[in-house]
Amino acid sequence: MANGESEVGADAPAGGFVQLLTPDGERVDSVTTADGMTYSVDFTDDEYKELYRDLVTVRRLDAEATALQRQGELGIWASLLGQEAAQVGSGRALRKQDMAFPTYREHGVLYTRGIDPIMPFGLFRGVDQGGWDPNEFKFNTYTIVIGSQTLHATGYAMGITMDGKIGNADGEAVIAYFGDGATSQGDVNEAFVWSGVFNAPIVFFCQNNQYAISEPLERQTRIPLYRRAAGYGFPGIRIDGNDVLASYAVTRAALDQARNGQGPSLIEAYTYRMGAHTSSDDPTRYRIASEVESWKAKDPIARMKSFLTKQQIADDTFFGEVDETAKTLALDLRERVLAMPDPQPVTMFDNVYPHGSPEVDAQRAEFERYHATFEGSAN
Amino acid sequence: MAETITLGKALNHGLRRSLESDPKVVIMGEDVGKLGGVFRITDGLQKDFGEDRVIDTPLAESGIVGTAIGLAIRGYRPVCEIQFDGFVFPAYNQIVAQVAKMFYRSLGNVRLPIVIRIPFGGGIGAVEHHSESPEALFAHVPGLKVVTCANPADAYTMIRQAVASDDPIVFFEPKRRYWEKGEVDLDADLDQAFPLHAARVVKPGTDATILAYGPMVRTSLDAAIAAAEDGRNLEVIDLRSLSPLDMATVYASVRRTGRAIVVHEAPGNLGLGSELAARITEECFYSLEAPVLRVTGYDIPYPAARVEEEYLPDLDRVLDAVDRSFGW
Numbered sequence: 001m002a003n004g005e006s007e008v009g010a011d012a013p014a015g016g017f018v019q020l021l022t023p024d025g026e027r028v029d030s031v032t033t034a035d036g037m038t039y040s041v042d043f044t045d046d047e048y049k050e051l052y053r054d055l056v057t058v059r060r061l062d063a064e065a066t067a068l069q070r071q072g073e074l075g076i077w078a079s080l081l082g083q084e085a086a087q088v089g090s091g092r093a094l095r096k097q098d099m100a101f102p103t104y105r106e107h108g109v110l111y112t113r114g115i116d117p118i119m120p121f122g123l124f125r126g127v128d129q130g131g132w133d134p135n136e137f138k139f140n141t142y143t144i145v146i147g148s149q150t151l152h153a154t155g156y157a158m159g160i161t162m163d164g165k166i167g168n169a170d171g172e173a174v175i176a177y178f179g180d181g182a183t184s185q186g187d188v189n190e191a192f193v194w195s196g197v198f199n200a201p202i203v204f205f206c207q208n209n210q211y212a213i214s215e216p217l218e219r220q221t222r223i224p225l226y227r228r229a230a231g232y233g234f235p236g237i238r239i240d241g242n243d244v245l246a247s248y249a250v251t252r253a254a255l256d257q258a259r260n261g262q263g264p265s266l267i268e269a270y271t272y273r274m275g276a277h278t279s280s281d282d283p284t285r286y287r288i289a290s291e292v293e294s295w296k297a298k299d300p301i302a303r304m305k306s307f308l309t310k311q312q313i314a315d316d317t318f319f320g321e322v323d324e325t326a327k328t329l330a331l332d333l334r335e336r337v338l339a340m341p342d343p344q345p346v347t348m349f350d351n352v353y354p355h356g357s358p359e360v361d362a363q364r365a366e367f368e369r370y371h372a373t374f375e376g377s378a379n
Numbered sequence: 380m381a382e383t384i385t386l387g388k389a390l391n392h393g394l395r396r397s398l399e400s401d402p403k404v405v406i407m408g409e410d411v412g413k414l415g416g417v418f419r420i421t422d423g424l425q426k427d428f429g430e431d432r433v434i435d436t437p438l439a440e441s442g443i444v445g446t447a448i449g450l451a452i453r454g455y456r457p458v459c460e461i462q463f464d465g466f467v468f469p470a471y472n473q474i475v476a477q478v479a480k481m482f483y484r485s486l487g488n489v490r491l492p493i494v495i496r497i498p499f500g501g502g503i504g505a506v507e508h509h510s511e512s513p514e515a516l517f518a519h520v521p522g523l524k525v526v527t528c529a530n531p532a533d534a535y536t537m538i539r540q541a542v543a544s545d546d547p548i549v550f551f552e553p554k555r556r557y558w559e560k561g562e563v564d565l566d567a568d569l570d571q572a573f574p575l576h577a578a579r580v581v582k583p584g585t586d587a588t589i590l591a592y593g594p595m596v597r598t599s600l601d602a603a604i605a606a607a608e609d610g611r612n613l614e615v616i617d618l619r620s621l622s623p624l625d626m627a628t629v630y631a632s633v634r635r636t637g638r639a640i641v642v643h644e645a646p647g648n649l650g651l652g653s654e655l656a657a658r659i660t661e662e663c664f665y666s667l668e669a670p671v672l673r674v675t676g677y678d679i680p681y682p683a684a685r686v687e688e689e690y691l692p693d694l695d696r697v698l699d700a701v702d703r704s705f706g707w
Contacts, residue, residue, distance in 0.1 A: 101449075131486030134452060141485050145476050151442055152477070155449020162405075162431050162455070186469070190442035197437055351487035352521055354545035358576075359623040360521075 011298060015224055017238040017270050020245035023298045025306025031246075033237065039249040045313045051244050052308060053322050054088040055301045058108040060326035061117050064334055065107075065124070069279040073337060074124045078105045082242075082274030085300030086207050088112055089247025090269070093255060094175060097138070097165075101153035101176045104130075104142040105207075109177065113139050117329070121337050128343065147185030150176045150204065154191045157200035157258075166201050171259030174202040175251070181212025183228065184220045192232040192266075201258035203251060204229075204266040207241060209273035214286040226268035234264045241271030242300040272298070345371075381564045387557035389531035390420050392565055393538035394458065398428050401456060404542055407434040407443055408460030408496075417462055418498060418557055440470035444495065448477055451491040458542055464499040464551075465508025471516075478547045479522030490545045494538075498554035499527075500594045500644050501691055504684040511681050512645035514593075517549045518622040518654075525622040526575060527551035529596035531561035533579075533619065540575040551621075553594035578625035580632065584614030587638035587704055590629060590655055592618040595642045595692060602697035611701060621651055629655065630662050637668035638704045642692050647675035669707035672700045 011023055018031045018039050030040035043051070062080050069077040080087060087108030094100060100109055104123075111117055115137050123130030123142060134140040143149035153176035165172045182188050183206060195202050208225055210217055221228070229236025237254075239246040247269060254265045272295040276283050308314040349364035384392070397404045406421055412435035415422030425433035436443050440461060447457035461467045467474075474495065481489045501510030518525045524546045528534040534552070541548045573579065581596060582603050591599040596617045603613040614632055618624065633639045639659050641652035656671035674692045682690050 128486060129480075129484040131484060131488060133485065133488035136488075140452070141481075141489070143477075145472065148445065148473065148477055151445025151473065152449040152452065154442075155446030155451075156453045157449070158446060159450045159453030159455055162450075163453075186439075187441055187445055187473075190437070190439045190445065193437050193439065194442050194446055351483050351485075353524065354482055354487075354490045354492075357524075357623045 012240070013224070013238075013270060015238065017240050018246045018250055019240035019243050020249060021243045021303055021307055023242070023303050025303045025310055027307060035235065037237075037253065039246065039253060041245045041249045048308060049314055049318065051088060051092065051248075052301070052304045052314070053325075054092065054108075054112060055084045055244060055304060056322050057326045057329060058088060058111050059084050059301060060323075060330045061111070061333055062107060064330035065121070066275070066279065068334060068337055069124070074121070074279075075126045077124055077279045078277070079275040079279075080105055080108050082272050082295065082300070083207055083209055084108055085244035086241040086247050086269035086271050089244040090175065090205050090251040090267075093248045093251035095173075095255070097170070097172045098255060099134075099138050099140070099153075099156055099172065099174045101140045101149040101156070101174065102142055103146075103149065103177050103179065103182075104144050105179075106142075106177050110139060113137060115139060117333055118336050121340065125337060125340055127340050147178055147182040147187040150178055150182070150188045150191035151194070153202055154195045154200055157195065157202040158198050160201050161198065166259055167261045169256070169259070171261070172201065173255040173258040174200075175205050175255065176202060177205050177207065179212065180206065180208040180210065180217055180220055180225060181215065182206070183225055192229070192264075195264040196232045196234055199261070199263040201261070202264045203254040203258055204264065205251065206266065206268045207271055208268050209271050211273055211277070211283075211287070213277040213281060214283075224268065226266055229266035234266065236266040236268065238268040238270055241269030242298045242303070244300060244304060380566050381562050383560050383562050384531055385558050385560050386528070386531045386534045386553070387418060387420055389535040389561075389563050390538050390552065391422055391424070392563070393535045394421060394542075395424060395427075397458070397539050397542040398424065398432060401543075403454060404456045404458065405432050405434060405450065406458045406460065407436050407447060409436060409438055409443070409462050411435060411460050416460060418554065420496070420552070421460065440466055440468075441473050444470040444473040444478065444493075447493050448473065448481065448491060451493050452489060456492045456542060458494045458496060461495060461497045463509045464497055464511040464513055467497055467513065470495075474517070474523070474549070475520050479520050483522055491547050492545045493547045494541045494550050495548070496550045496552060498557075499551045500553050500555060501681060501687050502555035502594065504687070506684070507681070510687065512643065512676065514549075514551050514621055515645055515650045518651065523547055523549055523622060524576070524620070525549045525551070526620050527553065527593040528619070529553060529556065529593055529617050531559070531563045533617075535563045535565070536567060536569070536572045537575060537619070539569055540572060543569065544575065551593055556594050556597060559597070576620040576623055576625060578616050578618045578620065578628040580614060580628070581617045582613070582615040584612040584636065586612045586636055587614070587640060587701055588629070588632040588636045589613055589615045589640050589642060589697065590618060591615065591642040592621060592651070595644060598692060598694060599642050599697060602694045602701070605694060605698060606701055611705070613701065618651075624655070624658075626658055626662070629659065633659055633663045634666040637666055639667075639671045640674060640697065640700045640704060641671065642674045642697055644676050644691055646678045647673050648678045650675055669704045672704055674700045
C-alpha cells in the first residue's frame with residue numbers, strides 16, 4: 001500500500017480509504033494507514049448524537065434553500081446534498097483558532113463554525129456579493145472562481161508561521177476547501193508548491209464529489225487525487241467522505257500536525273454530489289440513475305442513524321426531536337431570507353476602495369442626480 | 380538629507396523605509412532576496428530584514444499574488460514584485476478577480492493593502508514580454524488603483540505612499556528610467572508629501588498641454604525644450620495616477636492652453652489616451668482649439684528590439700503632434 005492508503009473496505013475505491021463507520025452503520029474501531037498513522041474517534045454518546053444533529057440540520061437547511069431557489073427567492077443555490085459528512089466532520093475538527101477558506105458550497109462547514117446559516121444567503125439571493133468579516137468568523141468569504149482560495153489559504157497559513165503561532169497544541173492551522181475539478185487549476189497546484197516549500201500549517205480538504213459540473217473525475221486526473229500530494233512532498237490521504245467519523249478523525253489529526261509545525265497535508269474526501277452542481281444544472285444529462293442509487297446506499301446520515309440505533313445510543317424520540325428542531329430552524333431561515341431587504345441601489349457605489357475614489361464619488365453623485373429627476377414626475 | 384540617486388535606488392530607499400516603519404510590510408517575488416531583484420530594486424533588503432520579510436518565492440506569479448492576499452487577510456502588507464510587465468498575466472486572475480474585488484465583496488470588511496510592482500515599458504533592447512505597457516488593462520478594473528512614477532523623487536515618495544495605503548495598488552515602474560538620476564530628500568515626511576493620486580504640472584506652459592506618465596514624461600519634457608526653440612511654450616503634466624485620474628489638474632491646464640496631446644508607449648486603441656481624450660472633450664469642449672491628439676505605441680505586439688525605437692513615441696513624434704495640433 002502506498003503512503004496514506006488503508007485496508008480496502010467493501011465499498012471503497014481501489015486503493016482504499018479511511019473508514020470508521022460503514023454504510024451499514026458498523027463502527028470500525030480504528031484504521032492504521034501504511035505510513036503508521038492510526039485514526040479513531042473517542043466520542044461520548046452525546047457527542048455522537050450532536051454529530052447526527054449537525055448532519056440532519058445542515059441537510060434540512062440545504063433542502064430549504066433548494067426550495068427557496070425553486071420558488072424564485074434565490075437566484076441560485078449550490079446544494080451540499082450528499083456531502084454533509086465531509087463538511088460536518090472536518091468542520092467540527094477545526095479548533096476555535098483555526099481558519100477556514102471555503103468554496104461556495106461549504107454551508108455545512110459554516111454551520112459548524114457556529115455561524116448563523118443565513119450569512120451566505122445575501123450572495124445567493126443577490127442582495128450582496130457574500131460579505132462578512134472572515135477574521136470575525138474565522139471563515140473566509142465564499143470564493144467562486146475555482147481554486148483561487150487555496151492560494152489565499154496558503155498565504156494566510158504562511159502568516160501564521162510568520163506570527164510564530166505554530167509549534168504547539170495552541171497553534172493555529174488553516175483548512176482550504178476545494179473540489180475535484182479545482183485540482184486541475186494552476187492555483188491549486190501552486191498552493192501545493194507554496195505550502196510545501198514554506199511548510200505552511202494548512203490542510204487541503206478536497207471534497208471529491210466525482211463531478212465538476214458535468215465532467216467526471218476521469219477528466220481531471222489519471223491517478224487518485226490524494227496521491228498527488230506525494231509529488232509536492234507532503235502526506236495525502238483518502239477518507240470515506242460519507243463517514244463523518246473518518247472526516248473528523250483524519251482532519252483533526254492533520255490540523256494538529258499542521259499547528260505543531262509538521263506542515264501541510266491533503267485529504268481527499270471521497271463522496272458524491274447527490275444533487276445538481278447548482279440549481280441551474282441538470283445532472284440527468286451526464287450521469288445515470290443507477291449510479292446515484294448506488295450512492296444513496298452510502299448515505300452519510302442513514303449510516304449514522306443506523307449506528308446510533310444499533311448501539312442504543314438514540315431512539316426514535318431523539319430522531320424525531322432532531323427532525324423537528326431542524327425543521328424549525330429551516331422555517332425560521334426561510335422567513336428571514338424572505339425578509340431580507342433589497343439594498344438601496346446607490347449602495348452599489350459603496351466599498352469600492354478603502355480610501356474612496358473621486359471618480360466613483362462623481363458617478364455616485366451623477367447617479368443620484370439622475371434618479372432625482374424622476375421624483376415627483378407624472379409617473 | 381537630499382541626495383542625488385537613481386530612480387531605482389530611490390525605490391530601494393523607499394522600500395527600505397516602508398519595511399522600517401511597519402513590521403507588517405513584507406516584500407515577495409522572484410529573486411528579490413539574495414539577488415536583490417533582476418533590476419536590484421530590493422538590493423540588500425533581505426540581508427537587513429531577513430528571509431521572512433523579503434521572501435524569495437517559487438516561480439509562479441499567480442502564487443505570489445494569491446498568497447499575498449492570504450497574508451493581507453492575516454494583517455500583513457505585502458509588496459509583490461512582478462519581474463517584468465509581460466509576466467504579470469499568470470497573476471491577472473488573482474489581481475482582477477480577487478485583489479480588486481475583495482473589499483467590495485466583503486462589504487468593506489477585508490482590506491487588501493497590497494502593492495504590485497511591475498517594471499514596464501520598452502527601450503531596453505529586450506526580448507519578447509520584457510517591454511510591454513499593460514497599464515490600461517489594470518486601470519480599467521474597478522477596485523484597483525494604478526500609479527506610475529517618472530523621476531527619483533516621486534519614486535521614493537510614491538512607493539512609500541503606495542505601501543502605506545490600504546487600497547490595492549498596481550505600481551508601474553518605468554524600467555528604462557531606473558538609471559536616471561535626480562535629487563531625492565530621503566528625510567521627507569510622508570504627511571507633507573504631494574498626494575499619491577494627484578497629477579503634477581512638471582513644466583508650466585501656455586500653448587499646449589502634453590499629458591504623459593512614466594517613461595514618457597522625460598520624452599515630453601525634452602520635446603517641450605525643443606518646442607521652445609520654435610517659440611511654443613508647452614505645458615507638461617505628469618499624470619502619476621492612472622486610476623483614478625486627476626482630471627481636475629488636466630481640465631485646468633487644457634482650459635488654459637486649448638490643446639491637449641497624450642503620450643504613452645502602450646498601444647493607442649483603448650489606452651489611457653482614449654479615456655483622456657473622451658473626458659477632455661466632454662468637459663473642455665468649448666476651450667479646445669484642436670481635437671485631443673494621441674502619440675502612442677502602435678496596435679501591434681511589442682516589436683523586436685532592433686525596431687523598437689521606431690515603435691516608441693519619441694521627441695520628434697511628440698513635436699509632430701504639436702505641429703498637427705497647431706495646424707488644425
